[in-house]
Amino acid sequence: MVQGSFPPPAFASAQDRSALYADLASWLGNRFSQAPALREQHGHTLTWIENQPPDAVAFPQSTDEVVRIVKLCAQVRVPIVAFGAGTSLEGHLNAPYGGLALDFAQMDRILRVNAEDMDCEVEAGVKRKALNTHLRDTGLFFPVDPGADATLGGMAATRASGTCAVRYGTMRENVMNVTAVLASGEVIKTGQRARKSAAGYDLTRLIVGSEGTLGIITQLTLRLYGIPEAVVAAVCPFAALEGACKATAAAIQLGLGVARIELLDALQVRICNVYSKLTLPEVPTLFLEFHGTPAATEEQVKIFSDLAEANGGGPLSYTANPEERAKLWAARHDVYWAQRAYAPGKSAYVTDICVPISNLAACVKETEADIEELGLTVPVVGHVGDGNFHAVPLVDMSDADEVRRAKIFADRMTGRALSFEGTCTGEHGIGQGKKTYLAAEAGAGIEAMRAIKQALDPCCILNPGKII
Amino acid sequence: MVQGSFPPPAFASAQDRSALYADLASWLGNRFSQAPALREQHGHTLTWIENQPPDAVAFPQSTDEVVRIVKLCAQVRVPIVAFGAGTSLEGHLNAPYGGLALDFAQMDRILRVNAEDMDCEVEAGVKRKALNTHLRDTGLFFPVDPGADATLGGMAATRASGTCAVRYGTMRENVMNVTAVLASGEVIKTGQRARKSAAGYDLTRLIVGSEGTLGIITQLTLRLYGIPEAVVAAVCPFAALEGACKATAAAIQLGLGVARIELLDALQVRICNVYSKLTLPEVPTLFLEFHGTPAATEEQVKIFSDLAEANGGGPLSYTANPEERAKLWAARHDVYWAQRAYAPGKSAYVTDICVPISNLAACVKETEADIEELGLTVPVVGHVGDGNFHAVPLVDMSDADEVRRAKIFADRMTGRALSFEGTCTGEHGIGQGKKTYLAAEAGAGIEAMRAIKQALDPCCILNPGKII
Numbered sequence: 001m002v003q004g005s006f007p008p009p010a011f012a013s014a015q016d017r018s019a020l021y022a023d024l025a026s027w028l029g030n031r032f033s034q035a036p037a038l039r040e041q042h043g044h045t046l047t048w049i050e051n052q053p054p055d056a057v058a059f060p061q062s063t064d065e066v067v068r069i070v071k072l073c074a075q076v077r078v079p080i081v082a083f084g085a086g087t088s089l090e091g092h093l094n095a096p097y098g099g100l101a102l103d104f105a106q107m108d109r110i111l112r113v114n115a116e117d118m119d120c121e122v123e124a125g126v127k128r129k130a131l132n133t134h135l136r137d138t139g140l141f142f143p144v145d146p147g148a149d150a151t152l153g154g155m156a157a158t159r160a161s162g163t164c165a166v167r168y169g170t171m172r173e174n175v176m177n178v179t180a181v182l183a184s185g186e187v188i189k190t191g192q193r194a195r196k197s198a199a200g201y202d203l204t205r206l207i208v209g210s211e212g213t214l215g216i217i218t219q220l221t222l223r224l225y226g227i228p229e230a231v232v233a234a235v236c237p238f239a240a241l242e243g244a245c246k247a248t249a250a251a252i253q254l255g256l257g258v259a260r261i262e263l264l265d266a267l268q269v270r271i272c273n274v275y276s277k278l279t280l281p282e283v284p285t286l287f288l289e290f291h292g293t294p295a296a297t298e299e300q301v302k303i304f305s306d307l308a309e310a311n312g313g314g315p316l317s318y319t320a321n322p323e324e325r326a327k328l329w330a331a332r333h334d335v336y337w338a339q340r341a342y343a344p345g346k347s348a349y350v351t352d353i354c355v356p357i358s359n360l361a362a363c364v365k366e367t368e369a370d371i372e373e374l375g376l377t378v379p380v381v382g383h384v385g386d387g388n389f390h391a392v393p394l395v396d397m398s399d400a401d402e403v404r405r406a407k408i409f410a411d412r413m414t415g416r417a418l419s420f421e422g423t424c425t426g427e428h429g430i431g432q433g434k435k436t437y438l439a440a441e442a443g444a445g446i447e448a449m450r451a452i453k454q455a456l457d458p459c460c461i462l463n464p465g466k467i468i
Numbered sequence: 469m470v471q472g473s474f475p476p477p478a479f480a481s482a483q484d485r486s487a488l489y490a491d492l493a494s495w496l497g498n499r500f501s502q503a504p505a506l507r508e509q510h511g512h513t514l515t516w517i518e519n520q521p522p523d524a525v526a527f528p529q530s531t532d533e534v535v536r537i538v539k540l541c542a543q544v545r546v547p548i549v550a551f552g553a554g555t556s557l558e559g560h561l562n563a564p565y566g567g568l569a570l571d572f573a574q575m576d577r578i579l580r581v582n583a584e585d586m587d588c589e590v591e592a593g594v595k596r597k598a599l600n601t602h603l604r605d606t607g608l609f610f611p612v613d614p615g616a617d618a619t620l621g622g623m624a625a626t627r628a629s630g631t632c633a634v635r636y637g638t639m640r641e642n643v644m645n646v647t648a649v650l651a652s653g654e655v656i657k658t659g660q661r662a663r664k665s666a667a668g669y670d671l672t673r674l675i676v677g678s679e680g681t682l683g684i685i686t687q688l689t690l691r692l693y694g695i696p697e698a699v700v701a702a703v704c705p706f707a708a709l710e711g712a713c714k715a716t717a718a719a720i721q722l723g724l725g726v727a728r729i730e731l732l733d734a735l736q737v738r739i740c741n742v743y744s745k746l747t748l749p750e751v752p753t754l755f756l757e758f759h760g761t762p763a764a765t766e767e768q769v770k771i772f773s774d775l776a777e778a779n780g781g782g783p784l785s786y787t788a789n790p791e792e793r794a795k796l797w798a799a800r801h802d803v804y805w806a807q808r809a810y811a812p813g814k815s816a817y818v819t820d821i822c823v824p825i826s827n828l829a830a831c832v833k834e835t836e837a838d839i840e841e842l843g844l845t846v847p848v849v850g851h852v853g854d855g856n857f858h859a860v861p862l863v864d865m866s867d868a869d870e871v872r873r874a875k876i877f878a879d880r881m882t883g884r885a886l887s888f889e890g891t892c893t894g895e896h897g898i899g900q901g902k903k904t905y906l907a908a909e910a911g912a913g914i915e916a917m918r919a920i921k922q923a924l925d926p927c928c929i930l931n932p933g934k935i936i
Binding site: 114116117118119158159160161165170172173182186187188189190191192193194195196197198199200201202203205206208209210214225226249252253255352354355356357358386387388417418421422423424425426427428429430434437438441442443444445446447448449451452454455456467468 | 582584585586587626627628629633637638640641650654655656657658659660661662663664665666667668669670671673674676677678682693694717720721723820822823824825826854855856885886889890891892893894895896897898902905906909910911912913914915916917919920922923924935936
């Protein structure tokens with residue numbers, strides 16, 4: 001087992017980098033740039049972590065081009081950071097050792113839709129909304145929905161999930177295989193289109209969630225689902241967060257099959273009212289969605305309504321009107337921007353814990369007490385059907401004391417997640433922001449991860465400084 | 469990336485082995501044995517591959533004991549083969565380099581059932597039927613059902629699936645975390661009890677399906693499901709295999725949510741009639757099961773009945789009677805023994821391909837032509853809802869020509885699987901039997917697997933000679 005710190009000390013000298021970038025510029029023309037604004041954009045993603053721009057940005061158009069770029073970078077040890085839509089939250093795309101950002105914006109072809117098999121093959125730069133627009137006529141859709149209009153390659157790399165995971169699973173369950181370029185320049189395709197396989201190590205699941213540190217995803221095959229006959233959205237206010245959590249747990253335990261079940265605390269509802277022009281009562285609230293036949297969704301609404309009432313909630317209001325549904329989910333998807341707008345100049349110090357559903361109510365209750373004690377402004381929002389929620393201190397990063405308190409808050413969140421048998425990140429990943437938390441959570445597993453990283457990327461050129 | 473062949477040449481000398489076994493005998497007492505019959509039993513599993521017994525068998529009772537044994541074996545490079553119930557089919561448990569079989573029969577405690585979270589924690593030696601018996605009062609069940617009464621540790625190690633995978637997924641989806649002892653003797657727990665996590669590399673999915681070559685599973689946490697309110701089993705005859713496949717594909721594409729959908733060709737039905745005392749018409753037949761509310765299962769039966777009729781099938785007969793259901797599934801689960809009884813003295817040269825559902829009918833049709841051409845006795849049986857089926861030449865292993873034809877048949881099956889974008893093994897795994905097929909299927913991925921193996925088990929003491 002490999003011990004010791006990553007990355008290894010020596011990346012390319014300034015001179016070697018310059019020579020490489022000159023080569024890339026002459027080969028790629030206007031698909032290569034060292035313009036400061038572009039570099040800054042590629043280091044600066046949706047995170048409170050400080051910007052660390054790459055030296056340069058390249059826009060490959062094929063797996064073969066990625067192979068050639070990786071081989072050139074590997075020769076002189078220049079770091080490579082694969083870049084999708086830049087919507088990750090934990091500094092995954094920062095370039096602490098400089099190097100090259102590989103932006104997949106020009107690899108956005110939908111290669112094939114196999115409607116009969118309910119799967120499709122796409123390039124890594126395809127965005128999820130574009131895919132669903134493309135699929136509309138087939139009666140199929142891709143359900144993983146992290147809110148942001150992320151690329152599917154980026155979503156796979158970070159094991160994204162979001163609002164629909166409670167019913168349809170995360171990228172872990174919905175990526176059937178990936179084509180990835182390894183640090184050696186070798187291309188692997190990690191599986192076929194069969195629904196299951198017992199053929200060797202599960203390289204698909206190893207690459208999914210590895211945040212660009214083990215291989216660069218260039219294509220992927222995704223599972224699709226039939227668009228449900230009926231879709232009903234609902235909003236349900238509660239007297240207390242705890243009651244909303246308990247109603248959620250009851251629904252999950254009952255196997256209600258809800259497609260979305262999202263918690264917003266009173267502050268988050270207020271923030272959404274302002275930003276998204278809603279008029280909801282400013283109390284703890286669940287946003288829900290039910291998928292099925294008209295009869296089944298009607299039954300689900302009825303059952304959930306009863307569960308809410310038994311836990312200090314209601315009345316539940318619901319709608320099958322597409323515009324009203326769209327407005328509700330747009331508000332949910334915009335919470336990050338709504339939070340930023342609510343506290344201008346402040347950063348969103350996002351936390352992301354996930355616990356067993358039976359521990360959710362207690363965990364949220366302790367979190368509320370912490371918010372009170374630390375005197376922070378912290379909206380709470382979450383995919384509670386999975387036991388996953390975000391408490392988001394809005395922090396002036398130039399106010400040392402506020403930053404200190406936010407750090408204490410985040411540390412306690414992680415400790416609480418572990419004490420409730422949960423994880424420090426349900427969906428946002430490790431990036432730079434959660435490396436110490438991962439170490440606490442994974443224990444000896446960290447050494448196994450390090451050994452795998454060392455085996456597949458011995459010079460640590462793939463997204464160095466992330467995860468381990 | 470590591471190149472070259474595995475395992476490395478040098479395992480322990482006979483002298484070092486003897487010294488180790490003497491130590492183990494004095495420590496473990498009657499939980500250690502070198503009795504020939506026991507050794508043979510541990511090398512001889514359900515496979516056509518020749519028996520290669522281990523030197524000795526040990527029965528650990530705790531993770532700590534496994535750690536101590538692994539460390540002792542690692543010191544002198546003695547191979548370790550983790551052994552569950554011995555029901556694998558591809559020579560996973562053969563000991564080509566001798567060494568120690570670790571039999572988990574005495575690690576069979578159900579540690580905890582978390583009914584509210586619908587999960588449970590078990591030791592690796594718990595068998596699936598014992599778990600479901602234990603769970604009965606909770607209203608929950610564990611759905612992965614490979615037929616054999618395998619251990620849950622063994623099922624995780626081989627990424628088992630079986631009849632219910634079409635609805636509930638395989639071990640890949642239903643193992644939440646494992647506790648595993650690595651070759652170094654380090655213990656990793658690969659996850660928490662949260663339903664999802666984005667915390668680092670997916671070590672759970674890496675260990676699941678690694679066939680004891682990356683770590684020895686000692687405990688695992690499993691997802692559970694509510695026992696459905698209504699369970700209806702059905703039998704549906706078809707004029708041709710192709711029609712049965714097409715009806716299956718139609719049901720999957722419709723999202724019918726069938727819980728089991730099993731194909732038997734005419735020969736397999738005849739074999740089952742004889743062995744399990746059934747009186748089914750000896751034609752291609754689907755065995756099905758529907759789970760849900762009484763109304764939902766009734767609707768499913770009706771819809772499937774129509775699909776069958778449209779594809780040359782029917783009439784469908786069905787029952788909710790528990791005894792009749794049990795008899796049907798017992799017959800399905802006993803096909804391996806029924807095949808062996810049908811052709812006394814012959815071995816079952818099992819194949820196990822899995823293809824996209826839209827290619828299933830064509831794939832089965834080509835397989836039928838091969839059976840005809842090669843003059844073999846080959847029952848066909850499969851989990852066709854996943855696109856997974858087994859064509860099983862019954863072969864006299866002392867008849868060189870029959871073996872040759874069976875080998876041609878199996879090779880063609882794999883080639884066909886790949887040409888139909890499928891896999892050489894849907895559920896049985898690689899073991900010794902499918903190493904060359906894996907190499908063809910995984911391409912450059914094999915080198916990545918080898919690098920991972922080398923990183924986690926550099927002396928190759930964990931189940932050497934398997935997968936890669």
